[in-house]
Amino acid sequence: MGEALDHLGWKWWKKQVADEAQASIELIDILHFLLSHELVQAKGDIELAAERLVAVSKPHQTSVQFDGKAHLLDDDPRSLFELLAGLASVRRSELRVLEACFRAMNMTWNQVYVQYVSKNVLNIFRQEHGYTDGSYVEEWFGQEDNVHLAEITTSLDSASANFSDDLKRQLAERYQAACSAATKA
Known part of the structure; x- marks a missing residue:
């Protein structure tokens, strides 16, 4: 809170x-x-x-x-x-x-559901990319991963059967790009 x-x-x-x-x-x-x-x-x-x-x-x-x-x-x-x-x-x-x-906050239950699924995908993504051992980087290109999550979520069709997979794939693409850019810097 x-x-x-x-x-x-x-x-x-x-x-x-x-x-x-x-x-x-x-x-x-x-x-x-x-x-x-x-x-x-x-x-x-x-x-x-x-x-x-x-x-x-x-x-x-x-x-x-x-x-x-x-x-x-x-x-x-x-x-x-x-x-x-x-x-x-x-x-x-x-x-x-x-x-x-x-x-x-003017959130419908459908919006709550979509955001819940999205955040769950991010939480799993974090775990798979080192959140537990501390190697995960939460800030990409100067923004917290939650901001990237919100941007990606709004760009996808949440009614799609592939919504979760598409979201996870796009998170991975951004994260890898951010990690590559950080390594080059």
């Missing part, structure tokens, strides 16, 4: 420009963490994890109780991001607050 808030420009004392695309990618990371948490809680039982998520999702609920007061699930992204961060700090997993964050 800290990274997502950084992309929104939370420092009221400083002129900042919000980067909503990157804030949205951070929300997708949070979705990864939330789903992973639920799977761990369900001891790997996907059906049980799904049932738990459905049980806590209350789409018509307009507020969440936290820290002794009701917090509205309104359209203010910064307030929602801060609420989700506060809940996480006390180990409360709140899918409905994350859903409200998606709505506040």
